[in-house]
Amino acid sequence: MKNLKLKAARAGKDLSQEDLAQLVGVSRQTISAIEKGNYNPSVNLCIGICQALDKTLDDLFWPDN
Amino acid sequence: MELGDLFFYGVLVAIFVVILFTNKGKTKVKYDERQEMIRNRSYKYGWYTVNLFLLAYVFVNNNFNAKLDTNIILAIVIFGALVVTFYQILKSAYFGIGKKYPAIFGWLMLIVGLMNAVVVIQQFRLSHDLEIGNMACSTMLVVFLVVDGLAIIYRQYHDRRESDK
Numbered sequence: 001m002k003n004l005k006l007k008a009a010r011a012g013k014d015l016s017q018e019d020l021a022q023l024v025g026v027s028r029q030t031i032s033a034i035e036k037g038n039y040n041p042s043v044n045l046c047i048g049i050c051q052a053l054d055k056t057l058d059d060l061f062w063p064d065n
Numbered sequence: 066m067e068l069g070d071l072f073f074y075g076v077l078v079a080i081f082v083v084i085l086f087t088n089k090g091k092t093k094v095k096y097d098e099r100q101e102m103i104r105n106r107s108y109k110y111g112w113y114t115v116n117l118f119l120l121a122y123v124f125v126n127n128n129f130n131a132k133l134d135t136n137i138i139l140a141i142v143i144f145g146a147l148v149v150t151f152y153q154i155l156k157s158a159y160f161g162i163g164k165k166y167p168a169i170f171g172w173l174m175l176i177v178g179l180m181n182a183v184v185v186i187q188q189f190r191l192s193h194d195l196e197i198g199n200m201a202c203s204t205m206l207v208v209f210l211v212v213d214g215l216a217i218i219y220r221q222y223h224d225r226r227e228s229d230k
Contacts, residue, residue: 016229022163026097029157032227039099 001037006060009053010035023052071135094161103158107149115145134198140205147209154216157224165224171217178210 010020010031017035021028026045033039034049041049046061053060096104118141126133153159185203192199 018228025162027100027157027162028228029224030097030099033099042098045098 001063003035003037003060006049006053007035009055009060013053015053020049020052024048068135071138074139094164096158096161100158100161103156104153107152107156107158110152111145111149114148115141118144134201136200136202137198140198140201143202143205143209147205147212150213151216154213154220157220165221168218168221171214171221174210174214174217176214178207178214181210182207 010017015023017028017031021031024031024045025048030039030041034041046057050057050060119138122133122137122141125131150159181203185200185207188200188203
């Protein structure tokens, strides 16, 4: 399942995948895989992404009903 | 290839692997959690591949009196390495964090592979007393270089298209 909320939050901060990857300390392809829903990140990585984008885990990773 | 030669190459590979995995210096490449997962999975696939083909080799050698060349064993190891590297390159886990996929490596591997292919084809044409597996190793090396070269070029092209920078 695609993570459009992450993509929107990243675009909202005017960050490219590469920029976010550098902030979090992962590869660009990993960010791309998370956005496409091809990879389920660990809780630590989720927290890192949330901190980089000033969002909560609920905002980015909790599925909508 | 004699058994002594095989043992020598085995020891060389073992030393290389030990140095590779105990290298804690600055040259050590960093991978993120997804890349680590992909790399571990690729080693698993490589291990299964090598062992399945070795089993098949032993089975054919012992039951069908085929007298296969020991070159095939080395070819199987190269095929295992091909499985590992190909999977890692396709899933972007071969180079570390922040490393671009250098297309020049891919083109270089492709060109060297094609040059080797010419040599292998010439040897096939000129040799009259080829046994099964005589050319397995050099043929597999050609396949390794060409397939991995193409994979790197594809990955670099795909990354450039996918990147939103």
